[in-house]
Amino acid sequence: MIEVTTEIKIHASIERCFDYARDIDLHTQTVWKHTRERAVAGVTTGKIGAGDTVTFQATHFGVRQQLKSRIVQFERPLLFVDQMETGAFKSMRHEHHFSVCGEQMTCMRDTLRFEAPLGLLGWATERVVLKRYMLAFLESRNRKLKAILEQQPELNG
Numbered sequence: 838m839i840e841v842t843t844e845i846k847i848h849a850s851i852e853r854c855f856d857y858a859r860d861i862d863l864h865t866q867t868v869w870k871h872t873r874e875r876a877v878a879g880v881t882t883g884k885i886g887a888g889d890t891v892t893f894q895a896t897h898f899g900v901r902q903q904l905k906s907r908i909v910q911f912e913r914p915l916l917f918v919d920q921m922e923t924g925a926f927k928s929m930r931h932e933h934h935f936s937v938c939g940e941q942m943t944c945m946r947d948t949l950r951f952e953a954p955l956g957l958l959g960w961a962t963e964r965v966v967l968k969r970y971m972l973a974f975l976e977s978r979n980r981k982l983k984a985i986l987e988q989q990p991e992l993n994g
Contacts, residue, residue, distance in 0.1 A: 838928070838952045839963045841972040845979045847943045849986040854943040855914035855935050857986055859885050864893075867981035869974065872896050877903065887911035890922065897925075897970075906931070927952040927959065941991065945982075947975050 847854050857863055861876050861883060868874045874895035876882070885891055885908055892905040904924030911917045914935055921929035929951040938944040949971055953959030 838950055839968045839971075840948065840950045841968060841975065842946065842948045843972065843975045843979055844944060844946045845983055846938060847945055847983045847986050848941060849943055850941060850991060851935050851937050851943045852914045853991065854945055854986060855917070855933075856884060857982060858933055858935075858945065859908075859917055861885060861891060863982065863985065864978075867978045867985070868895070869977060879905070885919075891919075900925075904929075925954070927954045945979065947979065949975060 849857075861880055865875050872895040874893055876891050877894045878892035879890035880886075881891070887908055888911075890905055890907045892903055894901065894903045896902075902925050904926075905922045906919040906924075906929075907922055909918050909920045910932075916932065916934055918930065918932045920931075929949070931950075932948040934946040934948070936944045936946075951963070951967070951971065953963045953967060955962070
């Protein structure tokens with residue numbers, strides 16, 4: 838099993854960061870364009886919440902695939918966890934942590950744990966290709982999410 842963690846500071850309230858991070862429409866806008874990722878089942882638009890599922894269809898490494906995840910833990914605005922139910926991985930768990938780290942500043946930390954199928958071949962692929970790929974994927978998405986949050990004014994009330 839591989840674990841990758843990313844951290845980013847966002848000049849926005851913790852509640853806004855939490856809600857934007859679980860917005861399916863924003864998710865599809867902030868992932869790599871070449872993956873053509875879109876939600877095809879479960880919650881396909883708006884915000885995902887406790888117990889909800891979403892199935893994303895995307896192209897990775899030239900292969901079109903689907904991944905269904907369920908929100909298995911939900912503690913607004915501090916944490917939500919999505920866990921793969923079906924997909925290309927043997928297992929996948931994505932923890933989204935949020936904390937206040939200054940005035941109108943939120944620290945967002947993602948921890949992704951995954952295991953590839955195919956025994957020894959999967960073990961090698963995790964270490965040689967997937968760890969770097971998944972880290973770059975998360976970092977890119979989080980930078981785009983930060984830009985969206987910081988470009989839009991904070992609404993009070």
